[in-house]
Amino acid sequence: VSGGCQxxxxxxxxxxxxxxxxxxxxxxxxxxxxxxxxxxxRKMMIKRHTKRGILMPxxxxxxxxxxxxxxxxxxxxxxxxxxxxxxxxxxxDINIRITEYDRDDFLLADDKSSLYTLVEISAFAGRSLEAxxxxxxxxxxxxxxLGVEPRDIMILIHxxxxxxxxxxxxxxxxxxxxxxxxxx
Numbered sequence: 001v002s003g004g005c006q007x008x009x010x011x012x013x014x015x016x017x018x019x020x021x022x023x024x025x026x027x028x029x030x031x032x033x034x035x036x037x038x039x040x041x042r043k044m045m046i047k048r049h050t051k052r053g054i055l056m057p058x059x060x061x062x063x064x065x066x067x068x069x070x071x072x073x074x075x076x077x078x079x080x081x082x083x084x085x086x087x088x089x090x091x092x093d094i095n096i097r098i099t100e101y102d103r104d105d106f107l108l109a110d111d112k113s114s115l116y117t118l119v120e121i122s123a124f125a126g127r128s129l130e131a132x133x134x135x136x137x138x139x140x141x142x143x144x145x146l147g148v149e150p151r152d153i154m155i156l157i158h159x160x161x162x163x164x165x166x167x168x169x170x171x172x173x174x175x176x177x178x179x180x181x182x183x184x
Contacts, residue, residue, distance in 0.1 A: 057083065057123035059096040064103050064114050072098050074146055079119055082138035086131055087123070088184050116152045117143060124173065125159035126182035132157060 059079060063072065076096045083089050108116055119139060127135075135157075140150050162174035162182075 057087070057089070057095075057121050059083075060120040060122075061096060061098045062106070062118035062120070063098060063100050064106050064116055065100045066114055067100075071146070072100075075117060075143065075148075078142035078146060079139055082135055082142050083121070085138050086135035087127060088181075090180075111151060113149065113152050115148045117148055117154070119153070119155045120158065121156070122158045122160060124165065124182045125161050127157075127159075127184055131184045 059076070061072075061075060061079065063075070067075070076098060080094050080096065084091055103114065106116070121135075136155050139155055140153050143153055144150060163172050165173035167173045168176055
């Protein structure tokens with residue numbers, strides 16, 4: 001939408017993250033006004049989403065000891081930014097655990113450095129292979145900006161059926177309206 005509404009016709013859907021708006025609602029709206037409407041809707045959805053208490057996906061970062069607190073936070077932010085970009089999760093939808101290991105307790109190939117980073121993502125099943133490819137590339141790109149070489153990055157996605165997630169006071173996620181799309 002940032003380029004305007006050229007090529008968008010009635011019956012199409014305009015998507016912003018997980019929000020889809022039928023084009024008939026936005027026909028004739030100026031680009032600037034449309035951007036403001038999208039931002040307001042996004043804020044409303046974020047409020048609605050966080051009130052429901054769903055934090056997805058869950059991230060486990062396994063690192064070798066030696067990074068500062070700021071460096072660890074930057075790794076976490078970089079992985080989260082990749083998830084926002086590739087899986088279209090909300091920016092405030094964050095749940096990241098960091099575990100550090102002594103080098104002697106993390107047995108790795110000799111070519112791995114002290115910046116080795118294992119990223120494990122537990123997420124609802126349903127993301128496309130393309131979304132996963134985009135996620136892998138974004139994580140590697142973002143961590144590389146922090147000095148982590150691609151050979152030192154391992155990414156693993158654990159996909160769980162909606163039935164396997166207890167949310168909103170113990171209900172299966174398959175039985176609640178999540179407020180966002182999984183099949184990106």
